[in-house]
Amino acid sequence: MSNPDNHLMETIKSIFVPVHPAGWMFIAIFAVVSLGLSMMWAPFGWLGLISTAWCIYFFRDPHRITPIREGLIVSPADGVVQKITKCVPPSELELGAADRARISIFLNVFDVHVNRIPMEGSISKLHYHAGAFFNAALDKASEENERQLVKITTPDGLTYGVVQIAGLVARRILCDLKEGQSVKTGERFGIIRFGSRVDVYLPPDVTPTVIEGQRAIGGETILADIKSAEPQRVGTKH
Numbered sequence: 001m002s003n004p005d006n007h008l009m010e011t012i013k014s015i016f017v018p019v020h021p022a023g024w025m026f027i028a029i030f031a032v033v034s035l036g037l038s039m040m041w042a043p044f045g046w047l048g049l050i051s052t053a054w055c056i057y058f059f060r061d062p063h064r065i066t067p068i069r070e071g072l073i074v075s076p077a078d079g080v081v082q083k084i085t086k087c088v089p090p091s092e093l094e095l096g097a098a099d100r101a102r103i104s105i106f107l108n109v110f111d112v113h114v115n116r117i118p119m120e121g122s123i124s125k126l127h128y129h130a131g132a133f134f135n136a137a138l139d140k141a142s143e144e145n146e147r148q149l150v151k152i153t154t155p156d157g158l159t160y161g162v163v164q165i166a167g168l169v170a171r172r173i174l175c176d177l178k179e180g181q182s183v184k185t186g187e188r189f190g191i192i193r194f195g196s197r198v199d200v201y202l203p204p205d206v207t208p209t210v211i212e213g214q215r216a217i218g219g220e221t222i223l224a225d226i227k228s229a230e231p232q233r234v235g236t237k238h
Helices: 004-015 021-040 042-058
Strands: 072-074 079-087 100-107 114-116 121-129 147-153 159-166 173-175 188-192 196-201 222-225
Touching (some): 021 042, 079 196, 159 173, 159 188
Antiparallel strands (some): 072 222, 079 100, 100 196
């Protein structure tokens, strides 16, 4: 017989999604400002309350069920697959001068902004580039915006890149990784605050399994499958 307490806990967890630690400072600021506004005029207080609720919603950090079969590359972010193209990766990633498939995922201010590792490996290169804050949907954002570049080497020796790109509203990229660190598929590794984009440079000769316009879920949506002939296993919660 099922335990009613377990059902109650699952219901509570589904309603109250965890908040990323980077968000608590902003939530506190929104709450204090809202309190001050409510003391000035009640309608202002309601606007502040709505803004605080949105801030909590923005920094939500839901659990995800990550497919764990070897060879799968999952999305590092929630958002829309804005563009898929072949191009030379940024030189800072040290991925060579040959074209690779690049998948660009655009995040609006209502998407989950916690970023996740696409595929198991080790962090072989990190490079931060200070830049502008153009609309992340523009092509030039990949070259001119503030960004954090991450190169990952898989246990099989393949390499791929992940680039966190700040957008028009985003002003802060957080990346918790260190060079030499081992990472697992679906693990959280950072967050971009308030609207942004994430580019993924696939390993050489790997074809994406997503299409432009498709909505991706960070840690769950499969972007590419290096070993497509193998059967898929169940996922693990992160």
